[in-house]
Structures are given as C-alpha cells and as structure tokens.
Amino acid sequence: MSAKAILVVAKHGKNLHLLTDFLDDQGYDPWPASSIKEVDKTLRETDTLDMALIDVTGFGDSIWDRCERIRKGGVPFFIISPRKTGKAEEKSLSKGARDVLTKPLEKKRLLKLVEIILGE
Amino acid sequence: MAEGRNGRVTTGIEGLDEVLTGGFVPHRTYLIRGAAGTGKTILGLHFLIEGVKNDESCLFITFSETEEQINQNTEALGLDTEGIEILDLSPGSEKFTEEETYDVFHASEVEQEPIVEEIKNRIDGVDPDRVFIDAITILRHLTSEQYQFREQFLSLSKYLGKQGATVLFTSETSLQNPDTDLQFMADGIIELNRSDRSRTLTVNKFRGSNYQEGKHSLEINCGGLKVSPWLVPEKAEEGFSKESLASGIPEVDEMLHGGLETGTVTLFTGPSGVGKTSLALQFAKEAAGRGDRTAVYNFDEDTDLLNSRSEAINIPISKMVEGGNLVINEVKPLEFTANQFAQRVRREVEKEGTKIVVLDSVNGYDLGIKGKQLQKSLYNLTQYFRAKGITAILTNEVSKITGEFQASDMDITVIADNVVFFRYLEIEGKLKKAIGVLKKRVSDFERSLREFEITEHGLKVGAPMEDLRGILSGQPDWERNSDSEKKET
Numbered sequence: 001m002s003a004k005a006i007l008v009v010a011k012h013g014k015n016l017h018l019l020t021d022f023l024d025d026q027g028y029d030p031w032p033a034s035s036i037k038e039v040d041k042t043l044r045e046t047d048t049l050d051m052a053l054i055d056v057t058g059f060g061d062s063i064w065d066r067c068e069r070i071r072k073g074g075v076p077f078f079i080i081s082p083r084k085t086g087k088a089e090e091k092s093l094s095k096g097a098r099d100v101l102t103k104p105l106e107k108k109r110l111l112k113l114v115e116i117i118l119g120e
Numbered sequence: 121m122a123e124g125r126n127g128r129v130t131t132g133i134e135g136l137d138e139v140l141t142g143g144f145v146p147h148r149t150y151l152i153r154g155a156a157g158t159g160k161t162i163l164g165l166h167f168l169i170e171g172v173k174n175d176e177s178c179l180f181i182t183f184s185e186t187e188e189q190i191n192q193n194t195e196a197l198g199l200d201t202e203g204i205e206i207l208d209l210s211p212g213s214e215k216f217t218e219e220e221t222y223d224v225f226h227a228s229e230v231e232q233e234p235i236v237e238e239i240k241n242r243i244d245g246v247d248p249d250r251v252f253i254d255a256i257t258i259l260r261h262l263t264s265e266q267y268q269f270r271e272q273f274l275s276l277s278k279y280l281g282k283q284g285a286t287v288l289f290t291s292e293t294s295l296q297n298p299d300t301d302l303q304f305m306a307d308g309i310i311e312l313n314r315s316d317r318s319r320t321l322t323v324n325k326f327r328g329s330n331y332q333e334g335k336h337s338l339e340i341n342c343g344g345l346k347v348s349p350w351l352v353p354e355k356a357e358e359g360f361s362k363e364s365l366a367s368g369i370p371e372v373d374e375m376l377h378g379g380l381e382t383g384t385v386t387l388f389t390g391p392s393g394v395g396k397t398s399l400a401l402q403f404a405k406e407a408a409g410r411g412d413r414t415a416v417y418n419f420d421e422d423t424d425l426l427n428s429r430s431e432a433i434n435i436p437i438s439k440m441v442e443g444g445n446l447v448i449n450e451v452k453p454l455e456f457t458a459n460q461f462a463q464r465v466r467r468e469v470e471k472e473g474t475k476i477v478v479l480d481s482v483n484g485y486d487l488g489i490k491g492k493q494l495q496k497s498l499y500n501l502t503q504y505f506r507a508k509g510i511t512a513i514l515t516n517e518v519s520k521i522t523g524e525f526q527a528s529d530m531d532i533t534v535i536a537d538n539v540v541f542f543r544y545l546e547i548e549g550k551l552k553k554a555i556g557v558l559k560k561r562v563s564d565f566e567r568s569l570r571e572f573e574i575t576e577h578g579l580k581v582g583a584p585m586e587d588l589r590g591i592l593s594g595q596p597d598w599e600r601n602s603d604s605e606k607k608e609t
Contacts, residue, residue, distance in 0.1 A: 010224070012224075015222050015223065015224040018222055018224055019224055055224065082223065103223045103224055104223055104225050104226040104229075105225055106225075106226070106229070107225060107229050
C-alpha cells in the first residue's frame with residue numbers, strides 16, 4: 001500500500017518544512033504548498049489526496065475558496081490557526097474543516113488525529 | 121587529569137582554591153549562581169583556561185553568548201580561549217531571521233532532541249576533563265515539563281561524570297523561574313553577588329569536602345576574577361618565642377615592663393596630634409634596627425607628609441624603607457573590602473616575613489574599608505596576628521581633646537591585649553601630653569602616667585607623674601601644691 005498523500009499548506013517556510021518533515025518521518029507522503037499558486041498546482045496534479053492540513057496564517061480570503069474546493073473533492077482537512085477565536089472557528093467549520101488546531105501543535109496529538117482521519 | 125592539592129581540580133582563580141580547600145572535587149557537578157553581571161561566565165572561563173594550562177581537554181557549551189562574543193569578552197579581560205573547545209548553541213542571529221523562526225510546534229518538540237544529541241556527540245568527540253555549561257537553564261525553555269528538564273539534566277551530568285569530567289554550570293533565575301531543583305542536584309553551589317559597593321562569593325554547598333564559609337570578596341578587572349577569602353582566625357602556630365619589642369625609649373619600655381610582646385595586639389589611643397603614630401613609628405624604627413620588618417598601613421595620611429613629619433622628629437623612616445625593613449602602604453578610601461585588605465596583610469606577613477604590623481588608624485580603617493564589618497573584621501585580623509606571632513599596633517583616635525577619660529569611642533579596646541593611652545593635660549595653665557598604660561595582658565605594667573613630648577630630637581618621656589591627682593579628669597592638681605596651699609591657709 002502506498003503512503004497516504006497529505007496536502008500541507010503554510011506560508012511560513014520553517015513551519016511548512018517542520019510539518020512536512022514530521023509527516024514524512026511518520027511514513028506519510030506530504031505535498032507541501034506555500035502559496036495559493038502552489039495549492040492550485042497540487043490540486044491540479046493529484047486527485048488522490050487523502051487529507052489536508054492548512055495553516056491559514058498570512059493568506060488572504062482566497063485560501064477559503066481553496067478550502068471549499070478541497071471539501072467538494074471529499075478530502076478531509078484541518079485548519080491550523082495561531083489563535084483559537086470564535087470567528088476563526090466559525091469560518092473554518094463553515095468552509096468544511098473537521099476542526100481548528102491551535103499552534104503550537106503537539107506532535108503526538110497531531111499524529112493521533114491524522115491516524116483517526118485516515119482510518120488507520 | 122592534572123591534579124592540585126588533595127587531588128583536587130584547581131579553579132584557576134586566585135583565592136578560590138583556598139576557599140575550596142584545594143579546588144573542585146573531581147568528576148562532580150557544580151552550580152554557579154548569581155544575577156546578571158556577577159561574573160559567572162568569567163569564573164567558568166578561568167576554570168577552562170586552567171584546564172588548558174594543565175593539558176586537559178576543556179569544553180565550553182554556550183547557550184547564551186555566541187562564540188564570537190565569548191572570544192571578544194575574554195580578550196577584553198586579557199584572557200585567552202585558545203585550546204578551549206566551544207560548542208555554540210546560543211540563539212545566534214540566524215535564528216531570528218524569518219527562515220529560522222517557527223510556531224507550528226513547541227520549541228521543546230523541535231529543538232530538544234537535536235540539542236541533547238549535539239551535546240552528547242560533542243562530548244564523545246572531545247572527551248573533556250572539564251566542562252562549563254552557560255546557562256543550563258536555557259535547556260529548561262526547551263522542555264515542556266519540569267520533570268523532563270530534571271531528567272535531562274541528570275542524564276547529562278551522569279553522562280559527563282562517566283566520561284570523567286568535572287562540570288560547572290550556571291543558572292539564570294527569576295522569581296518565576298527559580299533554580300531550586302538544580303541546587304538540590306548539584307554537588308556544590310557557588311553564589312556570586314554584587315552590591316553597589318562590593319562583589320562577594322559564597323560557597324553554599326560543597327559535597328565531600330570542607331570549605332571556608334563566609335562572604336569572600338571578589339574582584340573583576342583586567343586579568344579576570346580574584347577572590348579574597350574571609351580571613352579565618354587560625355590556631356596559634358607553635359614555634360615563635362614570646363619576645364618583647366622594645367621602643368628604644370627607656371621610660372616607655374619601663375612603663376611596659378620591657379615592651380610589646382610578640383603575638384599581642386596593642387591599641388595606641390588618644391586624641392588627634394598627641395603622638396600615637398609617632399610612637400608607633402618609633403617602635404618600627406627600633407624593630408628595623410634589629411632587622412625585623414615592619415609594615416605600616418596608612419589610612420589617614422599622605423606618605424610624603426608622614427615621611428617629612430617623621431624626619432622632623434628624628435625618626436628617619438625613609439632610610440628604613442630604603443633598607444627594606446619598613447614598608448609604608450598608603451590605603452586609599454574604599455580601595456579594599458575588609459577581606460581584600462586582610463589578604464594584603466596576609467601576603468605581607470607570609471610572603472615578606474613581616475614581624476610588626478601598624479594599622480594607622482582604626483578610624484581610617486572604619487571609614488575607608490568597603491562594607492560595614494569593623495569589629496568582626498578587626499577581630500579576625502587581630503586573631504590572625506596572634507596566631508602568627510605578629511606584634512600589632514593599632515592607633516585609635518578619640519574625639520575628646522580633654523575632659524573625662526575615655527579609652528576609645530569605638531568600643532574596640534576588647535580586641536586589644538594592651539592599651540596604651542595618650543592624653544592632653546592642663547597643668548598650671550599649660551597644655552601637656554601624657555602617656556599611660558591602661559591594660560596589658562601578658563605582663564605587669566607601670567600604673568602611673570608620664571609626660572610625653574615630641575621634640576626635634578625624638579620622643580621624650582618624663583618621670584612618672586606621681587604627685588598628680590585627678591589625671592583622668594584632664595585637669596589634674598599637684599598633690600604637693602594642694603598640700604602647701606593647705607599649710608599656707
């Protein structure tokens with residue numbers, strides 16, 4: 001069985017790098033994207049995404065369009081946000097996110113979540 | 121590993137080995153505590169530099185300053201880091217660029233493993249005899265739980281211990297982040313303190329060895345750190361005979377029943393200008409003539425003035441200084457703490473073989489020495505003199521020129537074995553000086569006063585004033601005068 005593909009979106013280079021490295025270490029197939037352009041490119045190139053982790057920090061409203069597109073594709077996704085505010089949560093959930101994860105993430109918890117979503 | 125006294129690891133700091141009775145116990149872990157700017161890093165650097173001198177391998181793990189800053193700072197102190205392995209784990213400037221910062225995971229989850237790994241790798245590579253970690257508390261920020269930090273610290277110090285290293289580490293503390301856990305885990309604690317007027321070093325814990333207690337003085341200047349241990353009164357040394365130091369003035373020696381005994385402390389007390397310093401120098405002159413070295417610590421007067429004043433009364437001190445039997449040390453106000461001064465005196469006694477010490481004056485000492493420990497520090501110093509068989513003369517100025525007798529304003533006669541007092545007397549309308557002995561511990565003494573004069577030919581002392589009554593009031597009467605007056609009436 002091939003590794004599960006996870007779209008990882010983060011504008012900030014080091015954050016993207018850390019998330020990607022972590023998922024890679026755990027045996028997943030992370031697809032990093034640091035801009036809307038890269039998100040679009042990934043969505044075009046693969047139709048076998050199993051999941052998405054989206055850090056919305058630094059993106060404008062356009063990121064929410066992509067969220068909707070991902071939801072429509074039937075791919076479960078989580079929003080990563082610097083703060084847990086009612087507004088961010090409402091927006092995320094209304095766009096189809098499974099939940100909002102607040103930074104900093106705990107590696108153990110993140111792994112558990114990914115495992116549950118991917119039905120492992 | 122090269123070893124110092126008692127198989128100890130020498131610190132490389134003058135005075136600190138003495139406080140630690142030889143140095144650190146090998147393979148142990150020591151905590152250096154203190155606020156910012158108290159000298160913790162410099163202490164660690166001395167420790168490593170000393171290791172390099174002994175051909176030991178030395179590792180500096182820095183979490184705070186960068187390697188470049190460390191090199192600059194040590195150079196400014198006239199020290200050299202050559203030969204020291206530096207593992208730079210400081211948050212260097214590159215960490216603050218956007219590329220290096222992150223918030224997606226907690227630092228403890230990202231950094232902890234690489235850092236501990238990096239430390240262990242470096243330890244394996246260097247195989248150090250001495251390690252200095254500055255500051256270990258940074259590791260605390262990289263662990264999410266207290267117990268994790270403790271475990272890491274313990275495993276690291278065990279790992280280092282197994283490698284045969286002696287470890288020094290510093291902690292940065294605040295009210296929110298105390299270092300109580302580290303204090304329990306360390307084998308020893310050295311605390312550095314700084315106040316407006318002085319720096320101190322205290323040993324608070326030292327497993328497996330005794331150490332010198334007390335607040336020791338600390339200096340930081342070009343050349344680094346220097347510790348002046350608190351002078352601990354020792355037991356009297358055997359082997360010095362009780363001799364009397366004569367003044368060379370027959371009348372004074374008669375009053376003292378021979379002179380001042382070795383290993384005793386004498387207080388010359390009296391008002392200003394009465395002749396205390398002059399008599400002390402007279403004793404020094406006599407000692408110099410016998411070939412004994414005298415050290416005068418001059419707190420009150422300019423040395424040139426003292427010179428010319430003494431020459432004028434036929435006490436040629438410059439000749440004695442040239443001959444090497446007299447040394448005049450001018451002590452400037454706030455130049456030393458009590459400990460630093462005591463160490464200076466100690467060097468003079470132990471290295472130069474000084475036999476007589478004159479402290480001129482106790483009042484100057486009280487004003488000029490940093491910190492307020494007059495009685496305790498003088499007590500320690502005088503105990504030291506007794507232990508070493510030093511003849512000590514302390515001058516003390518009392519504020520009253522005439523009037524009711526008072527031995528001292530400062531309540532210090534208790535520390536003296538002998539008290540010689542001077543005073544002004546008004547006799548038949550003339551102001552005269554008198555000298556007397558108030559107490560003498562080792563021998564008997566003459567109980568009457570004698571007239572005392574300072575002349576160009578030297579000090580002159582008259583016959584006992586046995587006919588005077590009411591001397592201690594300052595306005596005595598001749599006994600025979602009052603008798604004859606009675607007869608006349």
